[in-house]
Amino acid sequence: xxxxxxxxxxxxxxxxxxxxxxxxxxxxxxxxxxxxxxxxxxxxxxxxxxxxxxxxxxxxxxxxxxxxxxxxxxxxxxxxxxxxxxxx
Numbered sequence: 001x002x003x004x005x006x007x008x009x010x011x012x013x014x015x016x017x018x019x020x021x022x023x024x025x026x027x028x029x030x031x032x033x034x035x036x037x038x039x040x041x042x043x044x045x046x047x048x049x050x051x052x053x054x055x056x057x058x059x060x061x062x063x064x065x066x067x068x069x070x071x072x073x074x075x076x077x078x079x080x081x082x083x084x085x086x087x088x
Contacts, residue, residue, distance in 0.1 A: 027073040034065030 038061040046054035 023073045023077040026076060027069055030069035030072055031066060034069055035062065038062050038065060 038058055041061060042054045042058035045057045
């Protein structure tokens with residue numbers, strides 16, 4: 001049995017792959033900037049309060065930045081209008 005190929009379905013798939021690449025790049029950039037901020041804030045906390053407090057602050061901020069960057073990347077790459085889908 002041969003699996004059929006439909007050109008109508010190929011175009012939306014290519015577009016979706018491109019959108020995922022954009023979201024992935026955006027997520028990586030947001031996380032990189034956030035991690036740099038986490039590091040600098042953790043460094044300041046370490047100088048003021050010690051290494052234990054710095055570790056707690058850094059880990060909390062790291063998780064927060066990852067979550068916020070993911071939300072922003074999904075929101076910024078969401079389609080502006082609904083794409084009609086057909087079921088076969």
